Amino acid sequence: MRDTRASRFGRFRRLGRMLAGLALAGALPSALHAADATGATAKACPAGTLYLTFDTGSMSQAQLIADTLRRHKIRATFFLANEPTVRQDSSLDPSWAPYWKALAADGHAFGTHTFDHVYLRSVRGGQVTMRPQFGAQAGKDTVMDAAGFCRELRRSADAFRDMTGAEMMPLWRAPGGRTAPQTLQWAEQCGFRHVGWAPAGFLGDELASDRYPNAMLLERALGKLRDGDITMAHLGIWSRKDPWAPGVLEPLLSGLERKGFCFATLREHPAYRGWIARHASGQQEGRR
Numbered sequence: 001m002r003d004t005r006a007s008r009f010g011r012f013r014r015l016g017r018m019l020a021g022l023a024l025a026g027a028l029p030s031a032l033h034a035a036d037a038t039g040a041t042a043k044a045c046p047a048g049t050l051y052l053t054f055d056t057g058s059m060s061q062a063q064l065i066a067d068t069l070r071r072h073k074i075r076a077t078f079f080l081a082n083e084p085t086v087r088q089d090s091s092l093d094p095s096w097a098p099y100w101k102a103l104a105a106d107g108h109a110f111g112t113h114t115f116d117h118v119y120l121r122s123v124r125g126g127q128v129t130m131r132p133q134f135g136a137q138a139g140k141d142t143v144m145d146a147a148g149f150c151r152e153l154r155r156s157a158d159a160f161r162d163m164t165g166a167e168m169m170p171l172w173r174a175p176g177g178r179t180a181p182q183t184l185q186w187a188e189q190c191g192f193r194h195v196g197w198a199p200a201g202f203l204g205d206e207l208a209s210d211r212y213p214n215a216m217l218l219e220r221a222l223g224k225l226r227d228g229d230i231t232m233a234h235l236g237i238w239s240r241k242d243p244w245a246p247g248v249l250e251p252l253l254s255g256l257e258r259k260g261f262c263f264a265t266l267r268e269h270p271a272y273r274g275w276i277a278r279h280a281s282g283q284q285e286g287r288r
Helices: 002-044 062-072 094-105 146-164 181-189 214-224 244-259 273-286
Strands: 048-050 053-055 077-080 109-112 118-124 127-132 142-144 261-263
Touching (some): 062 094, 094 146, 109 146, 127 181, 244 261
Parallel strands (some): 077 109
């Protein structure tokens, strides 16, 4: 009897090992696939991910920047204000619709830079004073409340949607990077989170060419940018005599790619993707 029970126990144990082996064999391909995917991502981007952003500006380099990004298959994020351009119009005029549509079709992302490029002047007693750089009130200090500030942010988003049929992300960038707790709070109340840039991400295209030549700006960016940095440049700057984009953008992207960087829009940025997921649909509802 003892021999029979031992025999049966041995068979059950061998059967258990066989079933466990089969289960492991079935799970192994997916486990290996996940490991391969993680390893492939790390291998493809050993230096990490950068987030290129561009503000409107004079638009003198707009097409060159779009073509360069397309050639490198890089997607960036653009912050739009209604600024005067070298074509004697404004960057959110319908005449620019083909340009913005082409960028949207390429998969780029977009946020608001306010409509009239309004600079924060002061916050006193709960009142916020802004100075529009362009538009009907250009150069004049204007007191804004929460509703007025929210309208200013949404004007760019509405103009972009009217031209392209696409939605901006619920993100904004203050002109000059000037913010206050009050403006940040108001913006978030109407669905927009602010985006700045990393110290190393300031690419210097608005600096004077004689003091900051393109070669210097290129060397600095290549040497200092690190994983997760958000960069900032413009689609053209009126005052710079030696334009940044022709001299810097192509070698900068090529150099960063050789160093092992990948690029993504702010839709994928860990600090913003959750906010975007929660608030993008709410903004569309708010306009209905």
